[in-house]
Amino acid sequence: MIIYLKSQQSRIKIFNNSLKSPTSKWNNNKLRNRRERSTQEKMVNGGCKADGSLNESRFDEPMPWIGIYVAGAALACGIAMTIDALHGFRYKKFWFPCKFFALNATILTLIAIAIKFSMDLNATMPHRQDQLAKVSSSAFICAVVGNLLPSLGTMKNTELFVNVVALAILVITAVANICIQMSTGVIFVFWIEHAFIMLLMLILLAIACSLSLAIPTTKYYLDIKYSEKLKLTNIECSRKKHLSVAEGLREDLKKYWILAYSSGPQFVIGRSAPCTASGAFCLLNSLILVEAILRTYLMPWSLKFCKGESDYKWSTTMVLISQTIAVGIGTISPTVRWFMAINFSCPKKAKKARGREIGVEKYWVKKLLLWQMKPLDLNICGRHGRKLAHKTKYQIFRLLIVVQQGIVLSCQSIRFASIVLVSRFLDFKRFIKGQNNISNNDSELESRHSPDTNLSRFVIHLDGEDELVDLMMKNNGDATAHWIKIGEKQKPKNLIELLEKVDSSLAFTGVKDFDSDKVPSLGFSEPPNCWALPVVTLTSIALAIPSIDRELIEKLVTSVHEGLKYIREIEDNLDAKKDLKNVRIAEEIVWSGVELDGRWLELDLNDMALQGKGIKETIKALSDIAKEKFMEYAETHFIHMNEWFLEEDPSRWCIRMLAANSMYRICESILLDIEYASNQRLFEKLSLMICTLFSACFTNLQHVISKQCRQSGIEEREQNIRYAVLLFGKTEGIIRILDKKKIQESNPGQLVHIDDWHLLCKKTDTLSSISCSTDKESAMSSLYISIE
Template identity: 50%
Template structure:
């Protein structure tokens, strides 16, 4: 009977019940680690994107995160497991502090939720927080928690205040979204009108100026940013920092002054797992406190009088805080009640409840502003001292006055203050947003390749001849990536060419295909192009990593082939064999057909050339690849423009941010391709390589530029050489 739950003498075998608890401790530690990873991911994401208000991309309130939190704080709600050691008591306290940290981190995520989703998540969080508070109070009464009762009381108070702040901050989300959406539409029309009136010869410069306007609008009306910069979120950051400091005080006191505490003897049923839980929860709290603390400090730093900001009218409650509750109060009572007296009582009760909520909302906002004002009062002294030291060091290092040269160079940045979307009481936001960071690292290898392209981008028409029959007697539609990949495979297999040039071409195509993929995914969404794009990137994976076209070793062909003609014939034959052996696999068929047509086209040109030079053929193929990439990349401007407007307010900022990133990476590319002679096609036609090819009948000429080492006479004659397909 001992194995069932009773001992031999019939008594309950309590020791058996506590055996799994160390494993439950590991379970708690793993859940806490998951919380720590989510908060760390948000921290890294915010720093990487230079968003010091740290949007909640990973540690947001939802069913999954609330379930993980419920597991991570199990020690706080465990009513009857003995916790005698000081480590056990600290683990209880750290579980409560962890909830404060998680609430502070997840507050901005309320901005991206729908109204019903906000309500359900806040209710679930409220049930969890109230359960923790009630259970902790019971444990304080029964003696399970017998130490750090002041710290527990303070953290429970902070926990409750944070819950109230989150709940009432969520009430502002619906009206704030509507208000900013209306302002965005008006500003967008104004920006579009200004952009259409501007005439700048440099397209990339005009695009840059336009993007700055759209980015400013999209960023400042982002729902997460609106919550992240709010006074309640600033106060939540201060409260999170205070809860972490409370835990730190308890931990330092227990280790530095153990004589001031009276600990119980014995061991917890969680045994060694308690130490693991305490360590991981402490790490999670430290990591999770950084983002709310930086939000708090950023707001304080910006509003400090020492930095030139005024703190008057600090205690005025703006209308947007209570507008939703006021609108609810003005709405008629919709519940059907037969009795007039009962309807009257219900309507009166609704008004009284909403009046109480409005008063609470005003109180929360005022309390948050008090916290911010007190923070400013103390932090401003430190910032003023740091600023004086910084100016003193700067003056000594430059041997000049602080103000000298401050007005010598006027700012070259355009005035974007008109496009900053802000709420009432956020006038200082305009000044803060007048900073813009540009200048992403340019793809240098791709730029070097694009420099070699022809002025008219003739390679788009010349890589494939109409005189070459397809393997299936039907010419399939082309995509941008597949001919680039196929031509690159042919180029690196050509013998007697420089190894450095082959490597350079591979690097350039690798950088170029990144942007080709972006263009094809956004502008070429036809279903019949899906397999062609898959074929291109499947082939490129083998070429890039293993120097193989499908399973044909290009390096072996490069070293073992006797002539260039053998290479081209070998690739054409390999393509034909692949087609015949994989006739039911669309990706293989498309890749094989592309290789066959292009290699046959190049072979016909090569055979009709009086000077059969591998180096010149490699150079001609490089120019052709550059032309195709250049023609494709002319669509980048259209992609960037499309990303500037999104119908969803939740996704708009990320879309425009991507456009900013893309422009920063491709500004030099746009400058290069816009110098070429481009066809007069519409945006949709420019995105299709078949439209480029159909615009004019292809001349199918491979141009062979001369080497820089040859004489001027030879260079002049060789530059005029070309191959003609009859």
């Protein structure tokens, strides 16, 4: 042990001596230098240079990708404006309602991204495409504001205020940033172009604010006039006893459409003087951008650019192209609105325009007048302080009223001047061509496009829009026919073929026979029925019947699938209490399995049909399986089933229990009738029951279509009536079949639910049986008397 310790001590001494040698010192210095270099590299990667100052060498690397992001946002706005423009041209809505490119948080965010170049205060942009991108970014703001104006009419008051304030903040910030860039030298060319575009920005913003002040009052006036004319329309619609149901609905829809179309908020805003005048400003904005681009490339000596590299590098060209395209597309809708406003292509119309007085209607300033007169509720500085505040507020609103009147008058003057200039040009053009019979041509044109005077009574217009009544009728008088044709292309052909088989004498037998009172209930009470669940259950039973032609089954399934769409439409509109929510969900889930896989709650109906059992055995098997599943689901979901049944509403049973209960009751009701002699006869009987259930349900179509026309807010009115017209186009064939076979309800809307129909059919059957027995007794008594 002592020897081992001595050897270890000698080794330690040798190692210490080796560290003191020159070679070991050199190695230590090398290790220290390596550690210092790694520390410096970490500092550089962390944002600092070797001397500790900020490392800016990589700050500009993501800038091209930011440029791509800006170009993408501009293209997204351009695509949205393109879709709205195409939509307007396709459906002849030349006021171009904003459907995709509307003023909301998403669009404002996209605009804020797309105009980054106007907001960038210190990026280096020396080349011509860089400076042109600055101009295109500014012009892009004007184009989008001009496109957004009609969407102001679709907003509630609070939403309107918030969105207009957000737009104003964005535009004012852009104007301020452009001015800063011009003063600091970031923008060093195109000063005149920027100055004009900034002026147009502020004008368009003022128009947006002017419209937002008038929109609440305008909607109020429109609602009053709509209510008055709606009463007149309802009275006239109730007097058409000589027309069939389908023809009567077609005439009613024309009237409702004219009411909704002429009072649509976007249409009212689109035909107003400020909105139409904005088209002239947007056109001027695009011309300024075109002038800047042409001057840059065709007159390069007139401009002097700088050397150096742009921070955005190659992406600037992409931004310029995308924004120029967006500006071009965004100019289409406002310009066409402007051209439509001055579309007085004959001198007679021009004279009407010249004779029209230019003035500010009450609805433009009524909101400001109300705010001006409303006292302030302030507790400051006593009575004198309140008096001073009230006077100050009065003068401020007086100034705002003058500004509002000035904006409206200026826009009306622009429209008036446009009409006069266009009419003078047309007069000169006709004079050159030697066309002196102008009045004859005009009268022929008017007679060719003479509007329906009966329908023109239903046009809703504001003060100062009297001359637009004929124009609105000419441009949109046949809109209902167009939408009805679109609906007819989607009509349910298989369902119509199925309904044509219904005999008027057996119209509602299926409503009475599908559920018998003799069947004992599985619970303490029965859940309510919806129209669709019995139809789905009967179809499931039909699929399980053996030896039925596959083509007949496929045709039945297709017909039921088409019919269920309209049943759901009816129940969506007429189930006000939403008591059938679970029952309807059960129907949708069961039908999905039946249609796609031929399965009813995991039971393969095709396998059951292939087993080749008799009719009674098949129906009894389905009934037993349904009862079994009902008990199974009840025990699974509820431990104390009896107590739950006593307390809980059956409409709140779980979905599978509702489906199983429906299958059990319908199967047991079928088993009570032993009339069926063959599989084919049972299939035909089930098809007839399905058909009669459809017929009874579809008697509510008239009520659903009328309800869609009458009950809606001003923002959704036009859309709802268009939906009603499309629904009528799809179901006109069904309505005509029911009307032809006299299968129509006398009071539409009174019998909505299937349980009401079922109860009525049972009462009718009872009364008819009583009358028959009475007739038999009287006949027997008369026979007895005659024998005596």
